[in-house]
Structure formats: structure tokens, C-alpha cells
Amino acid sequence: MQLSRNAKESLKLATALVSVYAIAMGLNWEKPFWAGFAVIVCSQASLGQSLNRAILWIMGTLFALMGGWLIVALFPQDRWLFMIALSLWVASCVYFLQRSRYQYFWITCGYVILLLWDATGGDLSISYEEGILRVQESLLGIVVYGLIAVLIWPNCSRDELDKASAELLEKHRLFAESCFDRIQKQEKVEVRPDKRVELLKTDTRLNAAIDDASSDSYEIWECRKQWNHFGHRSTAVTQSLLKLEESLALSSELGVSKYLSGVDEYIEDIQDRFAQIKHAISAGALADRAVERNIQGDVEKIKELSTFQTAALAITRRSLNDLAVETRFFIDSANDIQQMGRSYLKFPDEGGGYWLGLLMPDPDRLGNVVRVLVGIWIAYLSYLFVPGMIGGLLVVLLITVIAIIAAVSPQIRLFETCIYTILVCLMSAPLYFFVMPKLQGFYSLGLMIFIWTFIVCYLANRAFGTQSMIRTLVLIFPQIIFNFNDYQTYSFVVYTNYVFVLAIIFCILAISRNIPFSSHPERNFKKNVDRLLNSAACLILQGDIPEARRRSILYRLYILYHINIVFIAYKSILYWMDGIDKNRIEGMSRYQMERVISLLMLIANQVKILYGIDKSKMKFVAPKRMMREAFIWRCLAGKILFYLSGKKREVHIDSLRRGYRRIFHRANVDVNELMEMGAYSAKSKEGVSNFLYFLGVTHCINNYLAELFHLSESLDWERFCEERFL
Structure with missing residues (x-):
């Protein structure tokens, strides 16, 4: 019988989990779960992805431990300064991971430092010993899964x-x-x-x-x-x-x-x-x-x-x-x-x-940083001031882990994720209460782990994909509840506490995900559309800035910011579009939304071209009258873009319509005169080519702006952005 790729990957994950639990429990490690955790997060669709994650996990763990020990050394007695330093560390990791090629390195750096804190129970004096143990457990999971991925049905990239x-x-x-x-x-x-x-x-x-x-x-x-x-x-x-x-x-x-x-x-x-x-x-x-x-x-x-x-x-x-x-x-x-x-x-x-892209400020990335920090601080303050809070520091750790992962995919449906995770945890109850207490040794326990992991992994891969956040959570949370170790205890109170911990985590995340602004896909889609139009307008208007101002550092940073927004517009808008339920779109049709995206991408491409045109060569051949008309065109096009982005700036719609009809007519120059100038020298020829290229790009932008302008009049953005379901 020929096994599917999904079945093979599920069998490999189940085998790796059984192996790491056998080794960790044989060595009498206190928390074998973290070895299993490393196996789950490193398991990917291909061998290359798995090895990449394994390497980044090791590097991120070592880097986080060094950072954690440094923070402990600087603030050993001051709880608040320690937490502020910890927050800055996590914020830096969350900010960089969103545009980095090595996302998992930053994810690991962000939560391993809190894992170390949770493992010590807040007693940072034993952080070194616990840190070394966590590294050993993580390395065990990585090495075991790496060997299995290489030796058994390797899926090379x-x-x-x-x-x-x-x-x-x-x-x-x-x-x-x-x-x-x-x-x-x-x-x-x-x-x-x-x-x-x-x-x-x-x-x-x-x-x-x-x-x-x-x-x-x-x-x-x-x-x-x-x-x-x-x-x-x-x-x-x-x-x-x-x-x-x-x-x-x-x-x-x-x-x-x-x-x-x-x-x-x-x-x-x-x-x-x-x-x-x-x-x-x-x-x-x-x-x-x-x-x-x-x-x-x-x-x-x-x-x-x-x-x-x-x-x-x-x-x-x-x-x-x-x-x-x-x-x-x-x-x-x-x-x-x-x-x-x-x-x-x-x-x-x-x-x-x-x-x-990695270093330039980005409003979406900064918003995700704020969301993660709000979640951490709500959990930490609850831990401090709510007596006997269920979960304790574990809530802070798990919120950090889930919030950091969600920062990479903020359009994920939190309610759906919560339902599936709690459902799988409830399905594990019969095993926890009726099967595990009757197991006689590790052979029977290992068989149970193997069967459970294979079934959950197979179904999760099929329903959500190997890189889905839901797939990772439904595999991890039952492992937390089972809490496999050499001194296994079973308690209804412990089980229900873990389920309540899960509910608490998602409640806190439901609050933090709407701070500083909503993570509603429709609203963020509109926000990125407005941001693109605004940055495009700013770049168009920069064509006639004096040379002295161009040399200032603040001006260069200002331009780099808007260039970055225009460059990432395609990914940002399509990213949020993927989170929109296409069957429940209000305020516009699906075709209209796709046409808006198409026009925005076309405008973004032409604005990038326009900004890159060498204006000094244009000035060599174009008289002041022509450059004046080009300046007027920039002003009118910028006003239209600002208007479409929601910034009225005291511009009446009728004047915009009249202004648009005059945009290209104002640049209606004598082509024959330009052609004759181009025959004088190589410099003149290049200048004529640049000016005609400028006219062609403005012609493209005019056409796209006209269509987008007329299309926007038939769209109801307020209705589109309304909250309709959780």
C-alpha cells in the first residue's frame, strides 16, 4: 500500500515524539515536554524546512539564554525594571521577525527567555541550571527529529x-x-x-x-x-x-x-x-x-x-x-x-x-509589537495581583508564545483557533482519566502517544496545513495536559485548570489583538489601501523638492519610509485579503475588491518608476514651461491620491474632477521640438528619452487614477469595514 505524504509525515512526527519521551524519561528529566515541544515546532513539510527550523531553534535558544542571563545580572532585585527590560527584548524580537528571512530565530529568542523565567518559578537565582536543562531538552528534540527526518522517508527540497x-x-x-x-x-x-x-x-x-x-x-x-x-x-x-x-x-x-x-x-x-x-x-x-x-x-x-x-x-x-x-x-x-x-x-x-524592509518603521509591525506587549503585561499583572491565579507564570509564557506566532499571521481567526484547540483538549480527556492510569509501563504509554499523535497530526495537516498555527496548538496543548514524566499524577482539578488556562489565554489575546487598533481583516485591508495611496502621493509630490533639502537626514528617512510602504504594499494588501471571508463581503462585490487591488498594484509600480526617473536629465532638455506643467501635474495627482486615501485636505470633489481632466493637457508639449533636440548630443538624447518616459508614466498613472476614482464612488467602505462576526 502506498502511503500519502501526509501519512508519512504524521508517522515520522509520532515516532519522534515517542523517542524523545523515552529518552527524556529514561534520563529522569523533570520536564520532558520541552523536548516534545521542540519536535512539534520543527516538524515541517520538507526536510529543508525542518532543518532550517532546527538550526534557527538552537541559535535562538542560545541567544535568548545569553540575553536572559544578562537581564538577570542587570536587574536581579528590581521586579519592574526586570519586566521592562524583558518587554523591550520581546518587542525587538517581534519587530524583526515580521520581515526577517529567519523568522523562527526571532520567535525562539522571544519566548525562550520567558520559558526560562517560568521554569524557575520566578526564582532567577537558579536560572543557569534551568537554562542548561532547557537547552539539553531542546537539543534532544531537534537531534531526534532531525535524524528521523533524514533517515525515514526524507522529503528533500x-x-x-x-x-x-x-x-x-x-x-x-x-x-x-x-x-x-x-x-x-x-x-x-x-x-x-x-x-x-x-x-x-x-x-x-x-x-x-x-x-x-x-x-x-x-x-x-x-x-x-x-x-x-x-x-x-x-x-x-x-x-x-x-x-x-x-x-x-x-x-x-x-x-x-x-x-x-x-x-x-x-x-x-x-x-x-x-x-x-x-x-x-x-x-x-x-x-x-x-x-x-x-x-x-x-x-x-x-x-x-x-x-x-x-x-x-x-x-x-x-x-x-x-x-x-x-x-x-x-x-x-x-x-x-x-x-x-x-x-x-x-x-x-x-x-x-x-x-x-527589516529596519524601516512599519505601522503594522509596530501595532503587532504593542499587541504582544499588552498581552504579556495583562497576564503578568494578573499573576501579581490576582491571588492564586490559575496557571501562574505559565499563562504569561503561553500568551507570549501564541502572541508572537500570531504576529506573523495576525489575520488568523482567534475564535476558530480557540474552538479547535479546546475541542482537541476535551477529546484528550478520556485518555487522561481512563487510559493513562491503567498503563503498566512506557511500552503501553509509548503506543498511546504514537496513536494519539498520528491521528491528531494527520487530521490537522489535512485540514489546516503543516505550517498552520492551529495545527501547532492542537498538538502542543494536549502534551501540556498529559504532562508526561516519571512521577505521573492524575487529577481532575489539574485537567480542568489547564482547560481554564487555555480559555484565559484566548480571552486576554482577544483583548490585546484590538490594541492599538483592530485586527479585523476588512479594516486592516482598508488601512493598508489608504497607507499605500498616501505614500504614493508623498512620493509623487517629492519631484520638485530643492536639492539642499534632499540632503538632510530627516528628509532621506522620510522618503525611505514611503518607498518601503509602496514596496511592501502588494504583500500587505494581499495578506489581509486572504483573511477576508469572500462569501460575506459587504459594501462591494468580490470583483470590485479584486479590481481595487489590481489598480493599486499598477499605481504602486508606476509610482516606483516615476520616483526613479532622473529629473536632472529632464531639466537639461525641457524648458521651464514644461517643468512647470510637470509640477502642476504632480500637485493635482497628489491631491487625488490624498483624497482617495481619505485625507480631504480641504479639496472639493468638483475641483478634483476638473483638475483631473486638465492633468495631461497641461503637459501637452510639442513632440517634434523634443525630437529635434534629441539629435544634438548623447546627453540631449538621454534627456529627451527621460522626459518622454516621464510623460508615459504619468499617462499610465492618469488612466489608473481615473478608473480607481470612478470605482471608489461605487464602494461603501464604511459598510465594508463593519464588524459582522467574532
Whole structure:
């Protein structure tokens, strides 16, 4: 009989739990639960994910113990200063984990320090001994599960990497083929939101597979730098394809090949590049090096076009050239994997966006930090001032663990999580009261642990997935209730106390999750929409800031903050959309919500492009009259974006409508004059190209703003954001 992957993973987890309990109880350890806890949290869908978690668990535990001992040394007698220092530690961990590649390291750092505090019963004088014991228990769980994951039905991530890379390369090819087909047939290109989302998700999947395969495949580990560079280049190609589709939506009907020279040869070359990259990755062969391509316009023919058409053609030409550059680098990265090349050294700033996102303040991340701290302090003050509080310090520890995990997925339905966890705990009651007292030795106990763990894990994996918070909790809480050890006792009071502890924890979390603002998915969806529109408006308005002000540190931080918001907008909005019940949407239809998201992503992409245009080169060719019109356009576009984000700023809707109709007419410049200026020198040519590109981007933003503006008039955001259920 062929076992499913779910059944195999459940059997591996059950075997690992039985093994660690046998070893821990054989060594007469006081709390074998923490070894079992390490097994549960390290068990993942693939070997690479499990090993990654195991390594991060060890590193996080050691780092947290050093931090805990430092805090104990600094504040051994002052309860309040100790708690403040502990809160700052947890807050730092929660803040960094939300954008870090190594989330589990920060999760472990955040709660292990409270685990140490709980283990000592508040007596920090014995923290060293307890800390060493916790490290031993955690290492036992990690080593045992790691050995079982490697030796029994290993689910290596290399296969997932091969599948993810092949799927992404195929989607790249099909996406480009669709765009090129429209160019050749002179058909209008429609922006396809579903295909764009699929492409972005597949790109994210590839980068995750590279991280996992680097842990469980020696071959991938040896060339991990080359694979990481390949992942970065694939993301760059994905973004170039999305920009190309956006530009073709404006110009495809013009007959691009009529005004741009060498388009047919370009299309054939790019399609060949995608085919070569796919063959290089799948067959392990080297791809032919790509030659540089630069699409040029036919100046005489372009002079026949209107300003709108010239601007659209300019942005299409730039998009085609960008795609040619990125596919050339993509080929180099694929060849690097085969011959251990070092083309990644040409891109020293590839990880710059990661560090910007990690360090830059983010309102959602700060809100999650506040939620965790509120939960910890409510539990701690209750422990101090409520005599004989059920659970004691265990409540503080478990609230910290669950709140930190929830910070990574705040859209999780707390009520649903609570119901499933309590239900599984109640299902464990017959075992606790009627089966366990009659067991004669560890063999019978081990059989019970094996069967229980297999059934719960199998059903939880099938219902919620291997990385679900609910799956982790329904496996952990029964282990707390069973409390396996060499001096097993059974008490109805203890059992009911643990169930009440669980109820208390979820009650406190229900309070803290709405501080400082609601975690309601609809409200956070709207909040992120407003935040994106506000940041887009701020970036658009920064085009004419004096150079002296640009050099100030505060201004640079201000700009970096808004750039970060625009860059993470896609993930933030889609993240909260996943938490919305699509069958109970009020105030708008499902199609309208998806269209809003699509338009926001298009606006975000164009605003990023607009901010990156070199304005100094534009000023070299454009007279003051043109730059003045560009300034007026920025002001009007910024006002519309501010209005859509909910900031009226004393702007009347009628003036916005009239202003929008005049936006592009104010920038209606003489194209023939610009073309003649571009023939003078290379600098003039580059300046003309930048100005036409600027006009093309503004044309895109105008179209998207117009549609979003009209769409917003039919949406009832207040009704959409209303609380409808727990």
C-alpha cells in the first residue's frame, strides 16, 4: 500500500515524539515536554524546512539564554525594571521577525527567555541550571527529529526547487509570449490581474524553495550564492514582464513594430533566451551568452504621433530594453549555477531591499509589537495581583508564545483557533482519566502517544496545513495536559485548570489583538489601501523638492519610509485579503475588491518608476514651461491620491474632477521640438528619452487614477469595514 505524504509525515512526527519521551524519561528529566515541544515546532513539510527550523531553534535558544542571563545580572532585585527590560527584548524580537528571512530565530529568542523565567518559578537565582536543562531538552528534540527526518522517508527540497524553477520559467515564457503576440497582431493588451498574482506567487515560491534546498541538499549548499543570485534575477525578470504588460496596455494598438526598429528580431531573441534558461536549469547545460540589445525609435515616424501616443511608445521602448537587460543577466545567473560563476559580484546591493524592509518603521509591525506587549503585561499583572491565579507564570509564557506566532499571521481567526484547540483538549480527556492510569509501563504509554499523535497530526495537516498555527496548538496543548514524566499524577482539578488556562489565554489575546487598533481583516485591508495611496502621493509630490533639502537626514528617512510602504504594499494588501471571508463581503462585490487591488498594484509600480526617473536629465532638455506643467501635474495627482486615501485636505470633489481632466493637457508639449533636440548630443538624447518616459508614466498613472476614482464612488467602505462576526 502506498502511503500519502501526509501519512508519512504524521508517522515520522509520532515516532519522534515517542523517542524523545523515552529518552527524556529514561534520563529522569523533570520536564520532558520541552523536548516534545521542540519536535512539534520543527516538524515541517520538507526536510529543508525542518532543518532550517532546527538550526534557527538552537541559535535562538542560545541567544535568548545569553540575553536572559544578562537581564538577570542587570536587574536581579528590581521586579519592574526586570519586566521592562524583558518587554523591550520581546518587542525587538517581534519587530524583526515580521520581515526577517529567519523568522523562527526571532520567535525562539522571544519566548525562550520567558520559558526560562517560568521554569524557575520566578526564582532567577537558579536560572543557569534551568537554562542548561532547557537547552539539553531542546537539543534532544531537534537531534531526534532531525535524524528521523533524514533517515525515514526524507522529503528533500531539491525536487520542490526543480518544480518551482521549471514552473516559474514556463510562466515567464508564456507571459512574454502573450505580450509579444499582441504586439505582432497589433491587438490591445489587457492587464490580467490573475496572471500577475500567479506570477508573483510563483516567484516567491522559488525563492522559498532555494532557502529550503540550501539546508538539505549539499549540491545546492555548495552553490547557494549562485542560486540566491538566480532567485534575485528571476524576481527582476518578473518585475520587468509586469512593467512591459502595463506599458503595452497603452501602446500595443499603435503598431509598436512600425515605430520601433528591430522589434521582430527582438521578440525572437527574447523567446530564445527564455527557452535557453529553462534548458540550462532542467538539463544542467550552459546557455549561450546573450548579446546586448537596445530598441531604438524611428524619429521621423514618431513625429507623426500625438503626445499621448509618443509617451506611450516611450514607456514601451524602455520596458522592452529593461527586459532585454534583465534576461541577459538571468542567463548569466543560470550559467553561474552550472560552472560556479561569480556574476553575482556585479550586484553588491541585491540584498539592500531586504535590510531596508527589516529596519524601516512599519505601522503594522509596530501595532503587532504593542499587541504582544499588552498581552504579556495583562497576564503578568494578573499573576501579581490576582491571588492564586490559575496557571501562574505559565499563562504569561503561553500568551507570549501564541502572541508572537500570531504576529506573523495576525489575520488568523482567534475564535476558530480557540474552538479547535479546546475541542482537541476535551477529546484528550478520556485518555487522561481512563487510559493513562491503567498503563503498566512506557511500552503501553509509548503506543498511546504514537496513536494519539498520528491521528491528531494527520487530521490537522489535512485540514489546516503543516505550517498552520492551529495545527501547532492542537498538538502542543494536549502534551501540556498529559504532562508526561516519571512521577505521573492524575487529577481532575489539574485537567480542568489547564482547560481554564487555555480559555484565559484566548480571552486576554482577544483583548490585546484590538490594541492599538483592530485586527479585523476588512479594516486592516482598508488601512493598508489608504497607507499605500498616501505614500504614493508623498512620493509623487517629492519631484520638485530643492536639492539642499534632499540632503538632510530627516528628509532621506522620510522618503525611505514611503518607498518601503509602496514596496511592501502588494504583500500587505494581499495578506489581509486572504483573511477576508469572500462569501460575506459587504459594501462591494468580490470583483470590485479584486479590481481595487489590481489598480493599486499598477499605481504602486508606476509610482516606483516615476520616483526613479532622473529629473536632472529632464531639466537639461525641457524648458521651464514644461517643468512647470510637470509640477502642476504632480500637485493635482497628489491631491487625488490624498483624497482617495481619505485625507480631504480641504479639496472639493468638483475641483478634483476638473483638475483631473486638465492633468495631461497641461503637459501637452510639442513632440517634434523634443525630437529635434534629441539629435544634438548623447546627453540631449538621454534627456529627451527621460522626459518622454516621464510623460508615459504619468499617462499610465492618469488612466489608473481615473478608473480607481470612478470605482471608489461605487464602494461603501464604511459598510465594508463593519464588524459582522467574532
